[in-house]
Each structure stands twice: as C-alpha cells, then as structure tokens.
Amino acid sequence: MFSLNAYYEPFVGGGALLFYLQPKKFVINDINKELINAYKVMKNNYKKLREYLILMEYAHSEEFYLKIRKIDRNKKHDRDLNMKDSKELRAARFIYLNKAGFNGLYRVNSNGYFNVPSGKKEKVKTHEYPNLVNISKYFKKSNSKIKNINYIDAIKTIKKGDFVYFDPPYDYEIGVNGFDAYEKNGFGIKGQKDLAKLCNCLNKKNINFMVSNHNTKLIQKLYSKFNIKIIKVNRLIGGKGSERKPVEEVIITNYE
Numbered sequence: 001m002f003s004l005n006a007y008y009e010p011f012v013g014g015g016a017l018l019f020y021l022q023p024k025k026f027v028i029n030d031i032n033k034e035l036i037n038a039y040k041v042m043k044n045n046y047k048k049l050r051e052y053l054i055l056m057e058y059a060h061s062e063e064f065y066l067k068i069r070k071i072d073r074n075k076k077h078d079r080d081l082n083m084k085d086s087k088e089l090r091a092a093r094f095i096y097l098n099k100a101g102f103n104g105l106y107r108v109n110s111n112g113y114f115n116v117p118s119g120k121k122e123k124v125k126t127h128e129y130p131n132l133v134n135i136s137k138y139f140k141k142s143n144s145k146i147k148n149i150n151y152i153d154a155i156k157t158i159k160k161g162d163f164v165y166f167d168p169p170y171d172y173e174i175g176v177n178g179f180d181a182y183e184k185n186g187f188g189i190k191g192q193k194d195l196a197k198l199c200n201c202l203n204k205k206n207i208n209f210m211v212s213n214h215n216t217k218l219i220q221k222l223y224s225k226f227n228i229k230i231i232k233v234n235r236l237i238g239g240k241g242s243e244r245k246p247v248e249e250v251i252i253t254n255y256e
Contacts, residue, residue, distance in 0.1 A: 008164040010151035025143040029154035034094040036148040041091035043139035046132040052092030053126040166211045196222035215248035
C-alpha cells in the first residue's frame, strides 16, 4: 500500500477501519456531536460511562427506552431519571439507544430529535468491558485528535504522506430505499459532488484517499478516473426480511 504518517477519518462513524489499522497518529471527526462526545468520554472517563451503561442495562424496558429517547426533546432532563446532566450520561444514552433501538440505526428528524423506534428487545447488552478499556488505552497512547466540525475543516492540516478515509452518508438511486438523515440536514447530491471535488484536490496534491459508498450512477460518474472496486454487502436496515438483500457498494482509491 504505502507508508502512513497520519490517518484522517472525517466521517468516523463506528471507526471500524481506524480500530483495525490503529495508527499512532490520527484525526477523527464527525458532524454527530453525540458520537464525538461518546468517543471523548471513552478516552477520558470510561469508568463512569460504564457505570451509566450498566444502570441502563438493568433498567431496560420498552417504557425506559422511550423515556431515554425523548430526553433530547426536553430543555431539562426528566427528574425521574435521577441522574445529573453530564458528558458521561450523554455518551451512555447515545450508546444505549444505539443498542436498544431498531437494527442499531441512528437517525434524527427535521428538528434534530432522535426518532428511531424501539428494537423490542427483552434484554440489551450495551458494551463489552475489555473493549472500553482497550479503546481508552489506544486513544491515550496515540497522538489523537477527536473533532466535531465540518468534514472539510477536519482535514485542513492534511499533507503528503498522510492518508484519509471518507465514509460519508451514502448516495442512493431514486426509488430505492435509503436515507442520509444522520443529522437534521442531509448530505444529498450536493454533498456527494462537493466530496468528489475535494478528492480531486487531494489527488492533485498526491495525498492518498479511500472512499466508500453505494454503487450508483452518480458515484460512478463522479469518481470515474479513480480505481473503483465493486463489492456486495448484506443490507441490514430493511424492516422486512425480504428487504435485506445484498447490495453493491464501492471502494474508491487513488492508489493501487
């Protein structure tokens, strides 16, 4: 592949590639402030986070899920929760909702409120303790920067010898199920075009990048001069089993 000085991931999401590569120097970013808060808490105070997660596991029920879900609609936390407003509580809420909600989906409505229905689970496992410990240790020993800004601003310090992985909200064909409402303002076609322009600029500066997305006509057109590898993955979000069919995604690179 190539030598890696610093790793950038401006749409970090679950951070699968980050944790697989475990670079010594990295900059991760996401527009989702709750996700970034969770990463910062994992780094700085995973023990308190775990305490809240355990409490939520024990308290889990359909009613409890709905109560936790509606917190972002209130100016003040529901006093029945008997918990202080804190970064650790916010992180625990984010993780719990992800684990207890429908298919692990994260989605907000036009007002920015989390609106995923319950996953109808009798029990919820919010975390694996060794993972929290390992993530905290990795973040602390690395030259790490965790940001919550625009993805373009997140890579302003990138230079030749660094590597950036873009995993943006995916494009989808008209008439095919899809969404990009991870935040109240979706990414949309304009977002896809702007990202492709940014990749062209990076390529001219000899900065290596990788992009993942759905295999759509728009994405094929935008990245036609780069290396495009088509892969098939199982669709996990469909509400019915019949909708969970293999779909084509692409891995795009400007290197061999």
